[in-house]
Amino acid sequence: MLFAGQLSDEQAQFREEVRAFLAEHLDAGMVAADDAQRSMVADPERSKAWIALLRPRGWHAGHIAKEFGGAGLSPIENYILHYEMGLHGAPALPPMGLYYVAPTAIEFGTQAQRDEIVPRVLDGSDYWCQGFSEPGSGSDLASVAMFAERRGDAYFLNGSKIWTTDAQHANKIFCLVRTRRENTRDALSFMLVDMAAAGVTVRPIRLFSGDHDFNQVFFDDVEIPVEALLGEEGNGWAVAKFLLDIERGAFVFGGRLRRRFVRLCERAQNCATPLAGLWDKLAQLDIELLAYEVTELRLGHAALDRSNADAEASVVKIEWTELAQRIDELHIAISGPETLYADAAARGASTRDEGIAMPDWLAGYFNNRAASIYGGSNEVQRNLVYRALKQQRRR
Amino acid sequence: MDFHAAPEQQALIDSAVRLLQDHYSQTTSNARTEFDAERWQQFAELGWLGTALAEGNGGLGLPESMLNILVEALAPAAMPEPFVSQVSLAGYLLNAASPSARRDECMAKWLAGDELVALAHHEAREQACFGQPVHTRATARGDELVVQGHKAVVLDGGRADRLLVSARLNDSAAMLLLLVPQDAPGLEVTRHATFDGRELADVDLNGVVLSRDARLEFAEPVATRIDAALRSFALHLAADSLGTAKALFKLSHEHLAEREQFGVKLVEFQALQHRLVDMQLAITRLESLLALARTRSDADGVSSAREFIAAAKIQAGVVGRHLAHESVQLHGAIGMTEELLVGRYFKRLTANELLGGTGVEHLRVFRAQRALS
The missing domain is CATH 1.10.540.10 (Acyl-CoA dehydrogenase/oxidase, N-terminal domain)
Incomplete structure (x- = not known):
């Protein structure tokens, strides 16, 4: 719809190929489960089933080069693939391994690390989680305190990581740790840790929705080999920053947001509690969603070579999270007391739903307040955008 | 792409x-x-x-x-x-x-x-922009046309050397577009200066006599062509608002970077930095919608691209107001005066919002095109 007349013949043909694939392989049950998903984060079980279907074409790793087992799609093709998957309700893919670890290992890893890490991400043997935030280091990520002490041929980790999504499902965790006591960025290193290592414990953190998305992970003198270092010792900040920046090349939210919006409109049509000016509000949301779709493509995918890439990634992050939250907010505004009943029919099968009775969309509304906090809070994103504006003014 | x-x-x-x-x-x-x-x-x-x-x-x-x-x-x-x-x-x-x-x-x-040359199409000041009836009548009399009617909101009407006047032929539904020289007998043009320095006019046509060749011919119905011209006008007004919003952003950023209070430049305050970022985000949204409206207008013509032009025009109003209000606020009292360009841009954005179809009118178009009801 958005791209009619804008795609090259080749790109249009690719989109048809994607659509035909989705029509053939995406079954109604999968779509219904995805629509009922209670957060924007992928569900491990459902994404695994979907990845198995994508794997023969390498589309689960569209952004990864062919030589490493991906499909090696161009940024625009990758955008089309993910936009269409989101629009048609395909399960979201878990980002930590596919989008974060694999490209980062390709960029910074030794040959041995690449050979070890990338195939295991792509074939689903490893499920990764992210050890960045700590109780004392949220927005100020560079202040992480977890310490890795070198003793002989091993590091010993002590400290804890928090807000770790899916640590309960993951068998691997990547961590930003301190390898020297100084409070400087070159004291940081990037390490890959086996969750089964002795001394690693996972404590669930239940959300107020009752769901279990997050955990705290404790490291009590966990011994890891020096080969677990990704990049050089002291180069952790650069690795972490690369990892955070590449999300712009792989993540596409436009299709998922569009689907969410369409579902809100369906609900608005059957709304028992009409809101004054509801359809004007929906139209305004639609307009801003159109703007977002173009922004995502323009800043996030069609211009990967641009100099102020991280500021543009911040713009995209602020925009999609705040739009998603506004869609949810309108949903609550047009709902009534029926929402207080949580009939089985209104609930899907989320593996993270641990039992406070409420409709899935409502849990989604609660859970997605996290969107403007995770991945760097939107306040931090605004700081980054301002930094770019300041540089622009000086030029 | x-x-x-x-x-x-x-x-x-x-x-x-x-x-x-x-x-x-x-x-x-x-x-x-x-x-x-x-x-x-x-x-x-x-x-x-x-x-x-x-x-x-x-x-x-x-x-x-x-x-x-x-x-x-x-x-x-x-x-x-x-x-x-x-x-x-x-x-x-x-x-x-x-x-x-x-x-x-x-x-x-x-x-x-x-x-x-000025388009004299609308007939009442309060009228919406699109799909309005035309009551001005051109009556055939031998080899001549006699035009009777009233026009309003004629942009550049006083300054123009000729008017393009829409009129019904005799009692038929067929619409004509007639070239009327400013000095034609029976033509009375009343000029109005707008608050933002534009000029528009009310026009009375009291038995204006034209030769038959004053009539412009079109391959498509005249009403369709006028509608398309108005869509194109809306598209360009949105671009004017985007450029104006960007100019306001620049002025505001400069001001905060120069002005010192409490011993620091105002721009050092994070609260103000974030206000600037939100202004920039609004500009980015409008840029994206205009990119879409441009692409679709080039590909399919302005008539088929009407929903995207509507989206851009609506958002130009929203973003224009946001930028104007914030720019005045960030400048403080000096922003209220005629000493700066801020006020000039504010007035221009406001007039842009009122012309070429208001936000309310374009929202109706947008909702109809996208079945939002």
């Missing part, structure tokens, strides 16, 4: 920026509001008037999007010269009309910058 400015686009933008630097250096709200014939001649010489006109008609034959980009680049001037209304209304309709001696002569003079 490329969102970078192509070389020919960049050249057009550069020529606009050069002209602005040389001739539009006013820095206050109410400085020069008079039309400058010399400037207009220069626009003609640069080929700007004919940007989107067919090459066969003496234009550059560039797509509508290029004209839109030029309008955006010229916006910081907040110029009194009626570039936007002239190119999107007069230019669009003259270009669309079938060749005839009368049209060709009129278009040549218009393209040369010697004459202005």
Whole structure:
């Protein structure tokens, strides 16, 4: 719809190929489960089933080069693939391994690390989680305190990581740790840790929705080999920053947001509690969603070579999270007391739903307040955008 | 799919920026509001008037999007010269009309910058922009047409050398577009200066007698063509608002970076930095919607692209107000005065919102096109 007349013949043909694939392989049950998903984060079980279907074409790793087992799609093709998957309700893919670890290992890893890490991400043997935030280091990520002490041929980790999504499902965790006591960025290193290592414990953190998305992970003198270092010792900040920046090349939210919006409109049509000016509000949301779709493509995918890439990634992050939250907010505004009943029919099968009775969309509304906090809070994103504006003014 | 400015686009933008630097250096709200014939001649010489006109008609034959980009680049001037209304209304309709001696002569003079042409279509001040009935009547009398009626909100109507008047033929539903010289007997034009330095007019046609060749011919129904011209006008107003919003952003950022209070530059306050970021995000949204409206207008024509033009025009209003309000607030009391350009831009954005279909009207279009009900 958005791209009619804008795609090259080749790109249009690719989109048809994607659509035909989705029509053939995406079954109604999968779509219904995805629509009922209670957060924007992928569900491990459902994404695994979907990845198995994508794997023969390498589309689960569209952004990864062919030589490493991906499909090696161009940024625009990758955008089309993910936009269409989101629009048609395909399960979201878990980002930590596919989008974060694999490209980062390709960029910074030794040959041995690449050979070890990338195939295991792509074939689903490893499920990764992210050890960045700590109780004392949220927005100020560079202040992480977890310490890795070198003793002989091993590091010993002590400290804890928090807000770790899916640590309960993951068998691997990547961590930003301190390898020297100084409070400087070159004291940081990037390490890959086996969750089964002795001394690693996972404590669930239940959300107020009752769901279990997050955990705290404790490291009590966990011994890891020096080969677990990704990049050089002291180069952790650069690795972490690369990892955070590449999300712009792989993540596409436009299709998922569009689907969410369409579902809100369906609900608005059957709304028992009409809101004054509801359809004007929906139209305004639609307009801003159109703007977002173009922004995502323009800043996030069609211009990967641009100099102020991280500021543009911040713009995209602020925009999609705040739009998603506004869609949810309108949903609550047009709902009534029926929402207080949580009939089985209104609930899907989320593996993270641990039992406070409420409709899935409502849990989604609660859970997605996290969107403007995770991945760097939107306040931090605004700081980054301002930094770019300041540089622009000086030029 | 490329969102970078192509070389020919960049050249057009550069020529606009050069002209602005040389001739539009006013820095206050109410400085020069008079039309400058010399400037207009220069626009003609640069080929700007004919940007989107067919090459066969003496234009550059560039797509509508290029004209839109030029309008955006010229916006910081907040110029009194009626570039936007002239190119999107007069230019669009003259270009669309079938060749005839009368049209060709009129278009040549218009393209040369010697004459202005105003569209006299709407008939009441309170009217919506699109789909309005026309009561003005042209009655055939021998070889002549006698025109009777009233027109309102005629942009550039007093300054124009000729009017393009829409009228019904006799009692039929068929609409005509007639070229009426400003000095035609029976034509009475009352000029009004707008708060932002534009000029519009009310027009009475009391038995204006025209020869039959005053009638412009079109391959499509006249009403369709007028509708398209108005959509094109809306598209270009949105670009003017985008360029104006960007100019306001720049002024506000400069002000915060220069102004010192509490012993620091105001821009050091994070709360104010974030206000600037939110202004920039609003601008980015409008940029994206205009990119979409431009692409679709070039691909399918402005009529088929109406929902995207509507989206851009609505958002231009929303973003324009956001930028205007914040710019005044961030400047503080000085922002309220005529000492700065802030007020001039504010007024321009406000007028842009009121012309070419308001947000309310375009929202109706958008909702209908996208079945949002």
